[in-house]
Amino acid sequence: MERHLRAVIKGVPTKLASGDEVRMIWSGDLGTARVRxxxxxxxxxxxxxxxxxxxEVKKLKGELEKQIKVNVEAILEQDAKITAYSVHMQGLxxxxxxxxxxxxxxxxxxxxxxxxxxxxxxxxxxxxxxxxxxxxxDTDAQHAAAMDxxxxxxxxxxxxxxxxxxxxxxxxAVKASVLAIKELKDGQAGSD
Numbered sequence: 707m708e709r710h711l712r713a714v715i716k717g718v719p720t721k722l723a724s725g726d727e728v729r730m731i732w733s734g735d736l737g738t739a740r741v742r743x744x745x746x747x748x749x750x751x752x753x754x755x756x757x758x759x760x761x762e763v764k765k766l767k768g769e770l771e772k773q774i775k776v777n778v779e780a781i782l783e784q785d786a787k788i789t790a791y792s793v794h795m796q797g798l799x800x801x802x803x804x805x806x807x808x809x810x811x812x813x814x815x816x817x818x819x820x821x822x823x824x825x826x827x828x829x830x831x832x833x834x835x836x837x838x839x840x841x842x843x844d845t846d847a848q849h850a851a852a853m854d855x856x857x858x859x860x861x862x863x864x865x866x867x868x869x870x871x872x873x874x875x876x877x878x879a880v881k882a883s884v885l886a887i888k889e890l891k892d893g894q895a896g897s898d
Contacts, residue, residue: 721727
């Protein structure tokens with residue numbers, strides 16, 4: 707940029723046919739200089755030669771007007787293309803925004819469903835855990851009742867053993883009494 711500024715300052719001041727003054731840098735071939743100075747062919751020739759002949763000026767002016775018309779048409783064509791491209795890009799951005807909005811909506815809906823499922827799952831888990839604790843408590847109660855019944859059965863068994871032993875003892879006592887009575891009777895009968 708600095709080089710360009712130095713070049714502009716060093717350029718040769720040149721008046722155009724329009725009256726505008728530009729600084730021309732005359733180096734290398736003329737075509738390169740024209741491009742470097744940003745002039746079209748007609749403006750460059752006018753600046754270079756300082757043409758004053760009305761015939762040449764009219765001819766160059768006609769060429770310049772044709773060139774301007776071509777440039778205007780090219781600019782309008784480019785503007786139409788840019789406008790069409792802008793409309794197309796805006797349409798794409800609108801579609802993208804709609805898709806993103808839809809995706810966000812679907813994501814929010816999916817997250818809401820997930821939270822509902824998690825809440826329902828948590829309720830089911832809590833209920834299942836409570837049922838499991840109740841079943842365990844019921845099982846413990848049944849086990850305690852069974853153990854109590856088993857103790858009662860053991861007590862009953864011991865009681866029955868004691869009763870059986872008592873009955874055997876009484877039976878043995880009765881047998882002994884019967885034998886003693888029989889022996890007494892036999893002993894009395896033998897003494898008669």
